[in-house]
Amino acid sequence: MNLQGKTALITGGGGGIGGGLAQAFAEKGMRLVLADIDMAHAREQAAQFGDDAIAVALDVTSLESWAAAKAVARERFGQVDVLCNNAGVSQPRAPLDQVPPDVFARVMAINVTGVYNGLVTFAGDMRERRSGHIVNTSSMNGLIPFGTFAAYSGSKFAVTAMSEALRDELAPFGVGVSILFPGLTRSRMSLGDADAGFIPREVIEAGMMEPVWLGRAVVRAIEENNLYIVSHPEHRAHVEQRLRHVLAAFGEPAQPGYRGHTRGGPVAT
Template sequence: MRLTRKTAIVTGGGSGFGAGIVRKFAAEGARVIVADINVAAAQEVCEQIGDTAIACMVDVADAASVNHMAQTALDTWGQVDILVNNAGITHLPTALEDVTEDEFDRVFAVNAKSVYLTARALVPHMKSRATGAILNIASTAGVSPRPRLNWYNASKGWMITATQAMAVELAPNGVRVNALNPVAGDTPLLKSFMGEDTPEIRAKFLSTIPLGRFSTPQDMGNAACFLCSDEASMITGVAMEVDGGRCI
């Protein structure tokens, strides 16, 4: 029970890696706000967990929506110990010059601006308590980019740099900031990364991962739990790869 008496917000918590993180946090004793733009998916996850998880609809690219999420957590639990910025999207595999401006704007709004908005909403609260853990879900794409996912790669590289900058600035306030870099997982985003989901394309992706499998929600939950627990109290500013050796 490494997260007993801790409260957490997990964005994009209704499916994929986010749901895996929510389930692990709850199993380790945390109370969790499951925040997702698909509130029905968030509610389904909460029903599986019980009354220590509460669903909240959020558009992480919208300031008013993020502020409402933060206030819901504070009104419900009285404090926020952990923030996981997991919600993310990609554009389809496309030549970099052919990605539309609307697609570019949406990728950076969800993957980058959201980190700014959640920080603006919750960092003052964490500073006031001189404690807190923020975890940004970046990607191996931010370290070892794949072709034709150029602007997605760039957004995740931004997230890694933001993590390090936040960690340095917030360390004197007792707030730790880390990131996870998963390789592609068998989640709703996988088809978007691949363009189409066929056995041949899956085999091509898997051939780049030395351990020979995709990241799972359970892998992400385990790594997230460690970095957000007191066991990692001396760790800040890292971007931990959960990638089966992809970035070697």
């Protein structure tokens, strides 16, 4: 997709990675709808881009809120060509059974249902127009989970899986889907986790990536219609290790003599 003059709606647009997406899209001459539950931060981001950006109030957990944000975007810029489901929240580190129910529910509501709500609001229009692109922000933890971060990792695995399935569903209509898998990136979320002592000192000392570089990687992925966007390749060995373990479990069928069959082809890439 050629991005010049197109409109992007970015959820979590007032945040760190949302701001990086906005900056990279602005470099391509796009118009921006920065949607966030925190209007002060969304307005602050939007102010950098003059008439080409607006801040819109959005709670991604509410379909009514999505409908209202869509109406504002349409009124100002017409159709939304690129949807970035990027809003997300972290969790205090704790064994899964010790994560309070309200914390677990909030992580799922924002990180998973929030993405679903965005799709419900915009995918149909894109399918009808036979054009558009959806970028869902997962996480490196949407490929490699670790203990004490299970709720967040579970939510991000859900984003990964939904996005891969959505890619299959929308490809016949000329609509692209990409998944962003950030590692540590400068934002209020990561700085908050660092302040709380949730991120090991040596990881922080190695440095955080600046969000605009993730934005530029997303721009390239949309232009080339790539599914996976890996900004932090230092995690490759961990991903390989996990996949090796999964593949190592594929041995003989549990039932002797069972043949089975594969349905369809591999995941679209």
